[in-house]
Amino acid sequence: MKSDEYVRFLTEQFVRYMETPRDERAKARMEHKANRPPLRNQLFGQIPDAIESYAAQISEHFKKRKK
Structure with missing residues (x-):
C-alpha cells in the first residue's frame, strides 16, 4: 500500500467515524x-478453563474415594 493510498484510507475512516452520531x-x-x-481468557487463552476442569475431576475423584 502506497503512502497516498494509506492517507486516503485513514481520511475515509476518520470521516466515517466523525459522521456517525455520538450515541x-x-x-x-x-x-x-x-x-x-473474560479477561483471564484474553490473557491466558483456554489454559484457565483446562485447569478448572482438571481440578473438578480430581475433586470428584476424591469425593468418590471417601465414600
Missing part, C-alpha cells in the same frame, strides 16, 4: 465490551 458510537463501544471474552 451510536457509544452504543457500539458498549456492545463490543459486552461481547468480549
